[in-house]
Amino acid sequence: xxxxxxVVKINKWDGAAAKNAIDDAIREVFTGDLKCKESFAxxxxxxxxxxxxxxxxxxxxxxxxLYPFPQSRLVLIICVSSYFILMGILTLYTTFKExxxxxxxxxxxxxxxxxxxxxxxxxxxxxxxxxxVVMREAGGAGGAGRCREASVNKxxxxxxxxxxxxxxxxxxxxxxxxxxxxxxxxxxx
Amino acid sequence: MLDSLFDDxxxxxxxxxIYQVLSFGMIVSSALMIWKGLMVVxxxxxxxxxxxxxxxxxxxxxxxxxxxxNYPEEPVRVGEIVVFKVEGRDIPIVHxxxxxxxxxxxxxxxxxxxxxxxxxxRGLYAQGQLWLTKKDVVGRAxxxxxxxxxxxxxxxxxxxxxxxxxxCLAIYVLVHRE
Numbered sequence: 001x002x003x004x005x006x007v008v009k010i011n012k013w014d015g016a017a018a019k020n021a022i023d024d025a026i027r028e029v030f031t032g033d034l035k036c037k038e039s040f041a042x043x044x045x046x047x048x049x050x051x052x053x054x055x056x057x058x059x060x061x062x063x064x065x066l067y068p069f070p071q072s073r074l075v076l077i078i079c080v081s082s083y084f085i086l087m088g089i090l091t092l093y094t095t096f097k098e099x100x101x102x103x104x105x106x107x108x109x110x111x112x113x114x115x116x117x118x119x120x121x122x123x124x125x126x127x128x129x130x131x132x133v134v135m136r137e138a139g140g141a142g143g144a145g146r147c148r149e150a151s152v153n154k155x156x157x158x159x160x161x162x163x164x165x166x167x168x169x170x171x172x173x174x175x176x177x178x179x180x181x182x183x184x185x186x187x188x189x
Numbered sequence: 190m191l192d193s194l195f196d197d198x199x200x201x202x203x204x205x206x207i208y209q210v211l212s213f214g215m216i217v218s219s220a221l222m223i224w225k226g227l228m229v230v231x232x233x234x235x236x237x238x239x240x241x242x243x244x245x246x247x248x249x250x251x252x253x254x255x256x257x258x259n260y261p262e263e264p265v266r267v268g269e270i271v272v273f274k275v276e277g278r279d280i281p282i283v284h285x286x287x288x289x290x291x292x293x294x295x296x297x298x299x300x301x302x303x304x305x306x307x308x309x310x311r312g313l314y315a316q317g318q319l320w321l322t323k324k325d326v327v328g329r330a331x332x333x334x335x336x337x338x339x340x341x342x343x344x345x346x347x348x349x350x351x352x353x354x355x356x357c358l359a360i361y362v363l364v365h366r367e
Contacts, residue, residue: 040204046208047211049207050215057222060222061221069234070232073229079222080222080225080226084226144251149223
């Protein structure tokens with residue numbers, strides 16, 4: 001158990017808040033209990049795109065201030081079009097690259113590097129929290145990389161108690177189960 | 190109450206917090222970029238203005254939203270409604286062109302008057318200025334939307350209300366996750 005769970009108190013009928021709280025709990029399980037190392041490349045990529053877009057807008061604002069409008073026309077055209085292109089790229093990035101992945105955890109098992117990706121999805125006005133965990137394994141000595149996937153689809157009520165606190169032990173049990181089944185499946189084959 | 194308001198923020202890690210700030214920045218910059226884009230498309234430094242006075246009644250009333258264009262190749266003509274700036278005044282004026290003189294080399298000078306005013310605008314111009322020229326023009330009215338601008342007028346009349354609304358929106362966006 002971690003300290004932060006004591007503070008968390010959420011309304012489980014607020015879908016976004018419940019999802020965020022459970023996501024955080026799962027991240028903690030991966031980085032804490034399972035001793036994986038979190039990789040920030042995915043979220044850093046998104047932050048970079050966002051920062052670039054805001055930077056472009058600020059640049060346009062500054063340029064327009066220094067060289068009032070008719071003069072700044074060309075720079076404005078470039079900035080405005082690149083801003084909207086960046087927004088498009090950001091949308092593509094979040095829908096096709098991130099796909100709701102909220103934690104990427106790396107783990108070294110023997111010579112193999114395993115990467116765990118957890119993504120979650122909640123429909124609007126629905127209490128079902130669907131969690132997908134993907135395990136990618138770089139194929140150690142020349143073997144092809146493996147990729148396995150498991151999902152759980154349960155109500156928020158499974159993870160959150162009546163007081164609105166995320167029950168870390170339930171989350172831990174759920175993730176451990178997924179973790180073990182994905183890890184062992186590999187050995188059977 | 191306030192404590193629980195910031196709960197979301199407290200629980201965020203560094204990256205989530207940066208993202209929260211950046212997404213707030215993106216909301217602001219999207220609005221800014223749309224405005225700048227409109228400037229480029231219409232050629233006017235202020236493509237949308239709000240009518241603040243009744244001097245153009247019955248054509249425009251206080252609170253109407255005007256859409257402007259300012260293409261250099263389109264000549265100014267008598268009878269058109271132009272939005273112009275006068276030195277020493279912060280707020281542009283929306284009035285109709287009354288008289289216009291055009292030279293062969295394309296330079297124009299013109300006089301304006303509000304439809305609802307009994308005299309022309311010479312009294313409004315800067316000291317000693319008798320005519321307006323192209324560089325004074327912000328744009329020409331191309332379309333309007335009645336009453337929508339009243340929101341802006343109220344906001345400007347009660348700046349505290351405006352800042353309160355803006356602050357609430359900003360806090361909501363910053364504090365609320367996704």
